[in-house]
Amino acid sequence: MLSTLKKESSRKRESDNDDLLALTHVPRCAEVIGDRVPDSKTIQEKGIETLLDLIRRQHSLHLRFSAGKDSTACAVLMIEAVRRAFAEGISTTHYVSGSSTGIENPVMEMHLLEVQHEMREHFRKHGLPIEVHLTHPSIASSFIVTTVGRGTLPRFPENSKARQCAADWKYYPARRLAAELETRANEQTGREMVTLIGTRFQESKSRNTRMKGRGESAKTPVRGESGELVLSLIADWSLSNVWQTLEMLLEPETSPYIAAISQESVHRLFTIYQDANDGMCGIVLGDAGNKQPCGARMGCAFCTLTGSQDKSMESMLALERNAFMRPLNDFRNLLMATQFDLDTRDLIGRTVSDAGYLPIRPDVYSYDFRQSMLQYLLSMDANERDRAEEMEAAILTGRVADTKENWLMASACFELVSLQQLALIDWHWSNHYQASEAFPALAIWYQVNVLGRRYAIPKSSKAPKLTIPTTRWIKVGRFDHLVPSEGMGSSENEIWNPYRHPDRIFSHRVVSGKKTTWFNETDQLNVDAEKACAFITCTYPNMSIECNLMPATTSAAFWLNEGIVSLPVGHAQRYQEIALRNRYFANLSLQLDLSPDELKKYVMKNSITNAEHSELLPKNPQFEMFGTS
Structure with a gap:
């Protein structure tokens, strides 16, 4: 019975992809910014073309945005695609959403809020039909209420691999918002919304395996576990592709894309990754040479599933400018004890x-x-x-x-x-x-x-x-x-x-x-x-x-x-x-x-x-x- 259901589900996904979202090759209007014409052969242009095809087929786009390097690269492509579609007279509304658990790494949280503010101002100034949203966990399910109020223990690596905290604080609030946006998208265009995520095959072997198991693609949206259409926009990108895209934002005079994010915020993002990686991140701004791996992750400040140490946080605390976060790490270590x-x-x-x-x-x-x-x-x-x-x-x-x-x-x-x-x-x-x-x-x-x-x-x-x-x-x-x-x-x-x-x-x-x-x-x-x-x-x-x-x-x-x-x-x-x-x-x-x-x-x-x-x-x-x- 289970095997039959899986086969039927697989056929349904294939049918959905074939019937609803087969990408058509619509000739793209040349988009010129000043004297700059984007190179249609670049990996960035391929991603923008994929998004343009979806928009022309009347699909709203919804970017899940954490303000990290991968989701920021996705934002560059999405905003450019919406800009070109809007120039063609397509005014479909699109969405960018982030999440705040209330106990995020403060530097990353501050960065997310600042970038979202810059996006709102940019979209307002240029009249782009993109809305920015921020989700929060319910008061009752927040860490502070569950742990301090009710006494619920945090999850520890020895006895729990599941991240129910992530589900309660991020996934469920994000799903509630997505359901609301999906309804609005259907009312506006009659087509399903496509959710954009920044997962990449090259991130790790385990990520590669999971992505392939879900059939993720950078070209064709697939049916996600929650029923939504998902496009892994930069699935085929390398880490260097990501950093090179972000470096474009540092040189607005020569960049083929108008930036919705300030140079200060791009510099801040680079600094955050360097600080969280013992300052050894091989990122040299403006240098198109080799970029060494820099994949530090900044999650909840009190996360006890990271083990005896939160290596990213402790790396950041080695620098005086981040010293204000030390009590958060001390509290996290107290919970571990x-x-x-x-x-x-x-x-x-x-x-x-x-x-x-x-x-x-x-x-x-x-x-x-x-x-x-x-x-x-x-x-x-x-x-x-x-x-x-x-x-x-x-x-x-x-x-x-x-x-x-x-x-x-x-x-x-x-x-x-x-x-x-x-x-x-x-x-x-x-x-x-x-x-x-x-x-x-x-x-x-x-x-x-x-x-x-x-x-x-x-x-x-x-x-x-x-x-x-x-x-x-x-x-x-x-x-x-x-x-x-x-x-x-x-x-x-x-x-x-x-x-x-x-x-x-x-x-x-x-x-x-x-x-x-x-x-x-x-x-x-x-x-x-x-x-x-x-x-x-x-x-x-x-x-x-x-x-x-x-x-x-x-x-x-x-x-x-x-x-x-x-x-x-x-x-x-x-x-x-x-x-x-x-x-x-x-x-x-x-x-x-x-x-x-x-x-x-x-x-x-x-x-x-x-x-x-x-x-x-x-x-x-x-x-x-x-x-x-």
Whole structure:
């Protein structure tokens, strides 16, 4: 069956390519820029001709743009093709899209944003029908919220080859945008959009194998895994072809193409690659000679899948101009050190068994370690703002040259924790059984941004590899075994809502038969940015001391009841279960007067083994396959 499906899928791709996208050889109008006529035999012109043929067949183009060397080379070809098509009277809209995870290498992120800005200005000035987009992961799936808020561990090379992080932070947001653009393209021309990517056969043996397996081509679009049409525009290019194309942008007087990217940005890109390659990149601007390999990759600053070192980042940090990124690398190394450090883990599991027991084993990051992470991240943000202000002052007073590149550094190059993320972290923490006061995450924000405290990232070595302890089990019933649990309930909000929010039909909600505080629902877990900003920056500083005396349940209910945090439609039961579990252990600690460490000892002492737990599980009756006489 699987073989048949694969054959049918293969035939469908061949049919799509033959029927929809067989490239026709349309004579090209000569395009002259001043006295410069492009050489039609160059590898660049062949790529431009391929794109022109697609545009003439009414296909919109969508370039996935990272601002790296390969995607920038693709951008040169695409923009030139659109320019020529527009001169022929073809006004089909085309798209350039990039992605920002929020934790990218700051220098590369700054470069991407600057280049996208230059593109927008160029397209506006020349009237080219090209739109520029930037995608972001959802607030709920961002690294800061998942790791610092929920305690989800990053992926480590020893136990995970899959890059689910890349899927959540880049792939899914990019697919949502692509679906929207595909709809618009179909409405405009009635033809499918063609996505351009910058993969090359010569990048590596593994890349070559994967590309050939997908049937990628520089001449004919193929059907991608997600159903879109994909063209690997520079698939047959060498690394030298890429650098030579980018060098053209440095000499606008002699280049056959009008550049949409400034010379400063091209120089910046060369510098980034050199810095990330121990300064040994064989790139000599303006020299058409041999270009040594320079394939350093700059991804997320906190990526733990790169192993014990992030070689590109550490190479960049050898230079003083990149020193501002050192805390990011220190934080990444701290995460690496926690892989086998069970002291940074929470022991209480999340799913109740059919016997009414919760697993006890090292699980997500502990509440204490999450607090430490937020202290470090907020301190990094504050220090970066201070650095940027000092740079601005230095430029204005003449101590540093007044250049475009220096002015870029006069703005904060990263913000790791936004106010939206902070609000969602606080809501997650307020539901945690160890939270001892209301608005626990905001309390740390107040310490850093109002009181001026700074928290340095400690140097720590990686804990030795060990065997994870066998799972044990603690009885909780329906979170009512020894103490009650109110879950997301709030009697105070239920009483006051008719007066504070008279427009609401109900003063509370009901989830699985239990009353909860009122909450709003949207398509995904979300935060109202305006309301979050107003409360955190204007209201909370005036009530921070009083919040120290309020229970964490107050803030857990507040974020929902005031409509600042909205739950995803259909997921209220899930969050009620989370709240029930955490409130149960919070109440158990109060009932038995246990500190967090004492609670850990209590659950271990009163837990049972895997074997004992298995005996308590309901037995499924075994039926005979054949009746007995």
